[in-house]
Amino acid sequence: MKHVTVYDIAREANVSVATVSRVLNNTAPVKKETRERITALIDKHQFQPNALARSLIRKETGMIGFILPDITNPFFPEVLASFDRETRKLGYTCFLCDTVSSDEETERQYARESQYLGILMEKQVDGIVMIGGRLDLSKPDAALVREVEEVAKRVPVLMINGNLPNTKIHRVAVDQRLGAELAAQHLIDLGHRDIAVIGGFVHMSNTQQRIQGFRTAMRNNGLEVRKEWMVQGGFSVNKGLEFAEQVLNLPDRPTAIMCMNDLVAIGALKAADRAGLAVPAELSIVGYDDIPFASFSIPELTTVSLMANEIGRLAAEMLHKLIAGKKVPSLHSVVPELRVRQTTAPLQK
Amino acid sequence: MKHVTVYDIAREANVSVATVSRVLNNTAPVKKETRERITALIDKHQFQPNALARSLIRKETGMIGFILPDITNPFFPEVLASFDRETRKLGYTCFLCDTVSSDEETERQYARESQYLGILMEKQVDGIVMIGGRLDLSKPDAALVREVEEVAKRVPVLMINGNLPNTKIHRVAVDQRLGAELAAQHLIDLGHRDIAVIGGFVHMSNTQQRIQGFRTAMRNNGLEVRKEWMVQGGFSVNKGLEFAEQVLNLPDRPTAIMCMNDLVAIGALKAADRAGLAVPAELSIVGYDDIPFASFSIPELTTVSLMANEIGRLAAEMLHKLIAGKKVPSLHSVVPELRVRQTTAPLQK
DNA sequence: CACTATAATGTAATCGGTTTCATCTCTTAC
DNA sequence: GTAAGAGATGAAACCGATTACATTATAGTG
Helix, strand or coil, X not given: CCCCCHHHHHHHHCCCHHHHHHHHHCCCCCCHHHHHHHHHHHHHHCCCCCHHHHHHHHCCCCEXXXXXXXXXXXXXXXXXXXXXXXXXXXXXXXXXXXXXXXCCCHHHHHHHHHHHHHHHHHCCCCEEEEECHHHCECCCCHHHHHHHHHHHHHCCEEEECCCCCCCCCEEEEECHHHHHHHHHHHHHHCCCCCEEEECECCCEHHHHHHHHHHHHHHHHCCCCCCHXXXXXXXXXXXXXXXXXXXXXXXXXXXXXXXXXXXXHHHHXXXXXXXXXXXXXXXCEEECCECCHHHHCCCCCCEEEECCHHHHHHHHHHHHHHHHCCCCCCCEEEECCEXXXXXXXXXXXX | CCCCCHHHHHHHHCCCHHHHHHHHHCXXXXXXXXXXXXXXXXXXHCCCCCHHHHHHHHCCCCEEEEEECCCCCCHHHHHHHHHHHHHHHCCCEEEEEECCCCCCCHHHHHHHHHHXXXXXXXXXXXXXXXXXXXXXXXXXXXXXXXXXXXXXXXXXXXXXXXXXXXXXXXXXXXXXXXXXXXXXXXXXXXXXXXXXEECECCCEHHHHHHHHHHHHHHHHCCCCCCHHHEECCECCHHHHHHHHHHHHCCCCCCCEEEECCHHHHHHHHHHHHHHCCCCCCCCEEECCECCHHHHCCCCCCEEEECCHHXXXXXXXXXXXXXXXXXXXXCEEEECCEEECCCCCCCCCC
């Protein structure tokens, strides 16, 4: 029951290990007869070369580390899937590095990201992708950034969507500002002037950027941003429900709500339902992210796509180039798309 | 910029590599002074031992392969996350092995599972978890089963939820039959007698088992199963919509619909909406799976939990025991729970 | 003080492959 | 007939750790 090795094969085939290795990798001509003898033995013993030993000398492992904050958030599987699909064509396998677990305090998150970087380095991965988490804050963790830069010197690192202004780390990112601007402009085009913005965390860069985009659109149209209609502090359905109820209970209520993500938008849908407001007839709602569920809700959610597939695909493409030692631009920007569905409608006078 | 090794550290510290290894692993006493000299150098060079080399000789890699059919299906991230959470406490890292991509034909799926088994063996993972896919069919792929059994001889393998009657492979699985029975009984208790069952694939074991559970409940209550109300053939929202419309358009329409998963149930909700039927007042709907979104829909979906967290946790526990060489029961059955929410109500006469 | 147990360290084998270099045989060309 | 080039193979070094075994220094004991 012992594991069979090249030596076992070599001995039984009456050749040297070098020859076995040659048929394994097609790296040099081997006499047809010898090759057949060897492959027969390989089949017979179901021999599989030990990837550890191979990687040790080849200095490439075919492994890529994918660090993400929470696999349970439907956005991440989406980009991971598309990344993995591309990446596996070239023979890579991904390590999943999930940095938060819902049941743990956030303060351990940094340690987790840092810890994973260490593990991935030890395991000699060929490349690392990082998305979200501590690097997505409006003030990204300086120590972590420094660490990532240090890691990037030794192995190709690709950031997705992070907020890293003064750094040489390669990135692919959607233009969040533009996405929010598109959403806001859409509402404005429908005649809305009283627009609330709910959800998100002001200390997170994505929220900040989206709010900036919103403000830009408002300014471009000469509209005023009312601060009692800006309610931030969470990304969940329940928070969305809470925030939406808050703005809908104001004496002066908005006619449209722009949500910082789809979960919040779903919460807002709930709030509208509870308040007896018809969507989109009496209240327009737009989400952000275009999670798979966005097109399943009733009514179907108008939202801004995070371009998960495109991001994953591009990330794979860039990382492979980096691994191959090719030059790549340090930032690849992806243009978001507005998905107009059923939760937005022209303002009714 | 060359990678530093134990030899570099040893040379610079004027000791042998053995001593360096000792401080690295705390495997034998080292003079305090020497230890400090070495750790200082380790810090200085940010030395990290090469896990490949270590694993090669230790014969353990701290890597676990997790084979699943589609990370985009929200159930899988859920169990993966809880599995990973447990497993990482013990120093393991998971390979993600996603066997299908939406854009590829199903016939390549078996090759993918088989291919991943090969890759994982080569990479010398300490254990493998398999969930769904080709092993979840009512007639599981015999060749694959044989292959899995072969693999299981060399490395601990744990199945989640598969359908493997005559095999010694260790499994943790929810009792699907019981879950469906709970759901059906719930509807019956509410006074429903005319119950449709939509969604699923009859060639998949989970669908088969759930339908069995449904029949059991009906039989126990002396109710009749009407075959025009049994519509199978898909697991998606759109299919659910289609199937629900089909049964709702029958001259003799059911008062409750039991769906083979939550996506189908969401489709059914849509169908009810289009047909102008109030849920749950005029139509009760129950789903299956309890995906995260189930509690976000409006109204919130009554459904059967797949116990993703519990499954993941248990799988981790069992696999660790297997890796440690301990005896474990070959099947650990998990009892499903009915989550009663807002889409079911007493039958209105 | 001699003797033994333990601490501290070094030497070299080992894990299982790949790869360089050397050797030998066999064509093919001139 | 011999030199050159390609084909086929083997011996041994190597990747970077761990560890069995050997050796020396130190401490403790009677």
